[in-house]
Amino acid sequence: MINQLGFVQVDSINTVARAHHMILFARRPAYREKALKRLLERDRSVFEHWTHDASIIPTAFYGHWRLKFARDRERLGERWQKWRRDGFHDKFDEVLKKIADHGPVTSSDVGENEDRKSGGWWDWHPSKTALEYLWRAGELSVCRRSGFQKVYDLTERVIPAKYRASVPEPEETIDWAAGAALDRLGFATSGEIAAFFDLITPGEAKTWCERAQAAGEVVEAEISCGHGHKPRRVFLRPETLDGLAHLPEPPGRVRILSPFDPVLRDRKRAERLFGFHYRIEVFVPEAQRQYGYYVFPVLEGDRLAGRIDMKAVRAEDRLHVRAFWPEPGVRPTRTRLSKLEAELHRMARFAGCGTLTFDPDWLRSPI
Numbered sequence: 001m002i003n004q005l006g007f008v009q010v011d012s013i014n015t016v017a018r019a020h021h022m023i024l025f026a027r028r029p030a031y032r033e034k035a036l037k038r039l040l041e042r043d044r045s046v047f048e049h050w051t052h053d054a055s056i057i058p059t060a061f062y063g064h065w066r067l068k069f070a071r072d073r074e075r076l077g078e079r080w081q082k083w084r085r086d087g088f089h090d091k092f093d094e095v096l097k098k099i100a101d102h103g104p105v106t107s108s109d110v111g112e113n114e115d116r117k118s119g120g121w122w123d124w125h126p127s128k129t130a131l132e133y134l135w136r137a138g139e140l141s142v143c144r145r146s147g148f149q150k151v152y153d154l155t156e157r158v159i160p161a162k163y164r165a166s167v168p169e170p171e172e173t174i175d176w177a178a179g180a181a182l183d184r185l186g187f188a189t190s191g192e193i194a195a196f197f198d199l200i201t202p203g204e205a206k207t208w209c210e211r212a213q214a215a216g217e218v219v220e221a222e223i224s225c226g227h228g229h230k231p232r233r234v235f236l237r238p239e240t241l242d243g244l245a246h247l248p249e250p251p252g253r254v255r256i257l258s259p260f261d262p263v264l265r266d267r268k269r270a271e272r273l274f275g276f277h278y279r280i281e282v283f284v285p286e287a288q289r290q291y292g293y294y295v296f297p298v299l300e301g302d303r304l305a306g307r308i309d310m311k312a313v314r315a316e317d318r319l320h321v322r323a324f325w326p327e328p329g330v331r332p333t334r335t336r337l338s339k340l341e342a343e344l345h346r347m348a349r350f351a352g353c354g355t356l357t358f359d360p361d362w363l364r365s366p367i
Contacts, residue, residue, distance in 0.1 A: 017033075
């Protein structure tokens with residue numbers, strides 16, 4: 001499943017379940033969290049690194065991340081010198097030796113004698129910055145998470161040798177990243193192709209599209225999405241066009257999605273395709289929120305039909321629903337609400353909650 005998706009974004013918020021688990025559960029209801037832990041920590045068939053954000057990625061793709069390692073090594077070395085506290089460059093050898101001699105570490109295990117006074121999440125002590133930099137540069141890898149804290153080890157002790165042996169040329173990675181992104185998006189602009197894995201630049205993606213079109217590997221088409229948006233020129237595989245008439249009907253069941261689900265990670269694309277405007281309000285002051293702190297999109301068939309505010313109240317063994325807002329034009333029929341309730345019961349079991357409760361006014365009118 002992760003291979004089909006390309007990657008699964010990791011996020012720390014645990015209102016119901018963390019994003020990476022919800023993404024997989026939405027597609028495979030039999031999924032349980034221990035399955036991903038096994039792939040990451042025992043099988044090493046997936047690894048954690050950076051796409052547009054921290055993500056779980058198939059280890060078979062590891063060689064192509066070398067381009068990102070090299071670019072981040074240069075880019076972050078300069079940027080973090082300005083944004084983080086000085087001195088992290090001087091900690092590289094010390095951090096690497098500590099890990100080599102004593103095993104995996106978290107950020108709290110390094111920098112014992114450093115000033116820990118922080119002005120916020122961005123104000124890391126030098127050894128923590130060194131850890132994160134060495135991870136982003138590929139010299140360290142995340143071997144597991146403790147709670148939600150990253151545990152770092154030497155890359156050669158985490159990534160299997162057969163994957164570390166892969167050292168593609170930059171041109172090979174550009175070709176792979178653009179093609180693999182398009183295959184997963186179905187159709188896309190060159191900008192969307194570049195942003196998918198965030199391995200290559202928009203200019204590199206544009207050049208790839210032009211070259212692939214000239215070779216007959218992709219075609220250009222105009223997609224009309226409706227929802228008040230103008231038709232858009234996109235690239236797609238010729239076989240994608242050929243297969244449109246034979247696409248199966250999507251399952252009609254309701255699924256509750258993580259806000260970081262691939263369906264709507266690209267907010268602008270989701271708005272064009274589904275007419276669904278979504279913004280996370282975690283950092284919006286409570287009095288100014290339109291919906292809520294962490295509201296989950298609701299997918300019905302191939303339609304984003306609404307959004308739901310819910311929370312796992314684990315101390316009371318219940319999943320509590322505060323509000324459900326159907327999208328304009330989506331009628332809260334008995335059948336639709338029955339399907340939603342069935343999904344909520346599945347979600348409650350997944351979150352480890354024994355009961356499901358609702359606010360009295362949980363069914364709201366579209367905003």
